[in-house]
Amino acid sequence: MRIASQRMLGIKVFCLLFIFYGSFSVLCAQSTAALAHWKQQYPDENALYLHMRENLNIGWESGQLAIHLDHDSRLLFLNNTASGLAERAISYSSFSEILTIDASTQVPNKERFRRVPVLDIRDANTISGGVFYDDRREKSFVFPSVQEGAMADLRYRERILEPRFLGAFHFRSYLPVVDASYTVTVDTGLSLRYVLLGRDTSGVRLDVQRQGNKQTYRWTASQQPAMLFEENSPSLLNDEPHVVVYLDRIGKKPLLDDAAGLYRWYRELTSPLAGADDESLQKLTATLVDGAGSDREKARRIFAWVQDNIRYVAFEDGLGGFVPREAPLVCQRKFGDCKDMANLLTALLNHAGLPAQLTWVGTRDIPYRYDQVPTPLVDNHMIATLLLDGELLFLDATDNRLAFGYPSSFIQGKQAMIGQGDAFKLVDVPEMPAARNTIEESAALVLSGTQVSGTGLARFRGYPAFSLREELKSVRPEGMARFLSGALQLGNNKFSVPRYSISGADNREEPLEFSFDLAIPDYARAAGGEIYLNMHLDRRYNNSAIDLKKRKRDVEMEYRMEHLHSVSLAVPEGYRVAHKPENAGEDFPDFGFSVTYRQQEQTLYMDRSIHVDKLVLPKADFEQWNLMVNGLTKAYQDLVVLEKIPLESE
Numbered sequence: 001m002r003i004a005s006q007r008m009l010g011i012k013v014f015c016l017l018f019i020f021y022g023s024f025s026v027l028c029a030q031s032t033a034a035l036a037h038w039k040q041q042y043p044d045e046n047a048l049y050l051h052m053r054e055n056l057n058i059g060w061e062s063g064q065l066a067i068h069l070d071h072d073s074r075l076l077f078l079n080n081t082a083s084g085l086a087e088r089a090i091s092y093s094s095f096s097e098i099l100t101i102d103a104s105t106q107v108p109n110k111e112r113f114r115r116v117p118v119l120d121i122r123d124a125n126t127i128s129g130g131v132f133y134d135d136r137r138e139k140s141f142v143f144p145s146v147q148e149g150a151m152a153d154l155r156y157r158e159r160i161l162e163p164r165f166l167g168a169f170h171f172r173s174y175l176p177v178v179d180a181s182y183t184v185t186v187d188t189g190l191s192l193r194y195v196l197l198g199r200d201t202s203g204v205r206l207d208v209q210r211q212g213n214k215q216t217y218r219w220t221a222s223q224q225p226a227m228l229f230e231e232n233s234p235s236l237l238n239d240e241p242h243v244v245v246y247l248d249r250i251g252k253k254p255l256l257d258d259a260a261g262l263y264r265w266y267r268e269l270t271s272p273l274a275g276a277d278d279e280s281l282q283k284l285t286a287t288l289v290d291g292a293g294s295d296r297e298k299a300r301r302i303f304a305w306v307q308d309n310i311r312y313v314a315f316e317d318g319l320g321g322f323v324p325r326e327a328p329l330v331c332q333r334k335f336g337d338c339k340d341m342a343n344l345l346t347a348l349l350n351h352a353g354l355p356a357q358l359t360w361v362g363t364r365d366i367p368y369r370y371d372q373v374p375t376p377l378v379d380n381h382m383i384a385t386l387l388l389d390g391e392l393l394f395l396d397a398t399d400n401r402l403a404f405g406y407p408s409s410f411i412q413g414k415q416a417m418i419g420q421g422d423a424f425k426l427v428d429v430p431e432m433p434a435a436r437n438t439i440e441e442s443a444a445l446v447l448s449g450t451q452v453s454g455t456g457l458a459r460f461r462g463y464p465a466f467s468l469r470e471e472l473k474s475v476r477p478e479g480m481a482r483f484l485s486g487a488l489q490l491g492n493n494k495f496s497v498p499r500y501s502i503s504g505a506d507n508r509e510e511p512l513e514f515s516f517d518l519a520i521p522d523y524a525r526a527a528g529g530e531i532y533l534n535m536h537l538d539r540r541y542n543n544s545a546i547d548l549k550k551r552k553r554d555v556e557m558e559y560r561m562e563h564l565h566s567v568s569l570a571v572p573e574g575y576r577v578a579h580k581p582e583n584a585g586e587d588f589p590d591f592g593f594s595v596t597y598r599q600q601e602q603t604l605y606m607d608r609s610i611h612v613d614k615l616v617l618p619k620a621d622f623e624q625w626n627l628m629v630n631g632l633t634k635a636y637q638d639l640v641v642l643e644k645i646p647l648e649s650e
Contacts (some may be wrong), residue, residue: 198241437462
């Protein structure tokens with residue numbers, strides 16, 4: 001372990017840092033001077049990991065494969081406000097078990113440390129958000145006597161029961177890590193593969209050694225900063241350095257040699273499914289497709305039926321998290337998880353003569369590809385796919401908001417594994433273009449003094465419609481006008497909707513439309529015989545420039561989007577347009593805007609469009625993004641000026 005020389009000036013006591021690990025006697029790293037050093041180096045942190053180590057041993061015991069993972073970490077508390085970090089939990093599931101735990105706090109006591117062991121370790125089931133049943137468990141405890149300068153030591157041994165779940169090691173944490181190391185030792189007859197991932201892995205070193213029949217891989221990294229959390233960012237797995245290891249074969253038997261190896265296992269888990277030829281499913285399918293004029297209409301009806309009649313309930317139950325329940329059972333129960341719903345949907349489509357297939361895919365917070373990380377870490381979701389009229393459709397019935405033909409927004413751009421019997425196919429889920437996710441607003445304004453009134457129309461398509469339609473379900477009739485005033489966000493906080501009508505609220509396949517009357521008191525300003533008015537009733541992205549100095553990570557969008565905003569203003573009798581704002585615009589490859597004004601007789605028109613046709617905005621595009629936002633902000637500030645027409649006698 002080395003520490004940067006500029007941090008060592010005048011502190012010679014650190015020369016022996018970490019030489020003797022595990023002793024409770026005086027160590028340079030745990031001395032008062034060392035604490036002052038770490039506090040100076042990390043002034044904004046409450047704690048840090050002096051070391052974080054894992055040792056994975058894969059070998060043979062009595063002729064059987066045995067996999068053990070030893071965890072060893074030491075957490076240093078830099079001040080007395082870090083007591084909230086004293087709680088710890090060790091998770092495990094039916095694929096692993098915790099064999100031993102040794103946890104204690106080393107409390108400073110003059111020039112020595114007093115060891116205070118953890119005595120109360122609780123074992124309980126855990127239910128993660130949105131999961132109905134979860135077989136995961138936690139061993140939780142609290143480090144005692146936490147104070148400034150104390151250290152929390154944790155060592156535990158885990159036995160991994162499923163060789164496909166070796167997991168990954170992350171060199172960073174939510175706190176800085178001084179010394180991180182991951183050691184993997186494999187015995188003879190075992191073939192290990194690994195993938196080093198992250199935006200910048202230059203600080204990670206690998207040393208490979210062979211001793212006898214064992215091969216040892218050791219990855220090390222020093223002075224790792226804390227993980228950087230920023231809102232609206234892609235998954236940390238994109239940026240943070242980590243290594244994924246997996247066995248491609250055990251002896252002569254292939255395991256996870258490539259994506260084909262993973263599919264072989266998935267195929268084993270799903271191929272014994274029974275009930276696909278169930279008579280009740282055949283009758284249900286016949287009823288659903290009766291009178292349908294095309295295969296597309298058949299598929300749409302079946303997809304909508306599963307969306308509307310099968311309630312999504314998440315299960316995490318060992319292999320049950322990988323094996324779908326039988327389609328007739330899911331149909332009878334009227335609930336199931338993503339695998340169950342995908343299996344039922346596939347069975348019904350097949351009964352209708354449509355070639356649907358079970359499909360595995362990971363959500364966007366898992367940035368791996370099957371041809372890159374062929375392990376169960378790559379995915380967490382199952383859907384159905386259907387090739388229809390030359391178009392490959394990704395059908396996720398767990399989201400009952402989706403229109404037919406739209407994938408879930410959270411799997412856009414991800415690589416999917418489509419089962420095709422004994423074969424499979426890897427295909428990228430399409431990213432729905434901005435033109436399919438639109439918000440169109442139009443308003444015809446009438447001015448009376450400073451009061452603005454008129455009529456408007458707002459039309460939502462694609463993901464914006466799906467989200468808003470879901471919100472509408474919880475709005476009572478007496479609260480609808482207030483809801484629309486907030487949802488449409490036109491004008492200012494005095495904007496109101498005296499009258500409205502809604503269409504498409506109960507039909508996923510149609511646009512969601514709001515026709516309304518609007519009133520905005522005191523929206524215009526009058527001074528010196530002139531009237532000032534902003535025709536931009538909606539000011540999206542106003543002042544949303546990215547701080548180039550503070551923002552460190554890319555920005556992620558939920559979906560690509562296009563926003564169209566058209567406003568007409570009837571110029572009051574006796575007035576004329578004294579100032580018409582300049583046309584404006586910025587156009588870049590993946591985003592931009594345009595604003596145009598035109599006048600026809602006594603009516604002034606403003607048309608504006610904004611498009612963001614990218615799911616992830618990389619840092620390289622931040623400057624162009626700011627040019628667009630600044631251009632928009634400037635356009636929003638340019639007001640229409642109306643002046644009285646002088647009388648001829650004047």
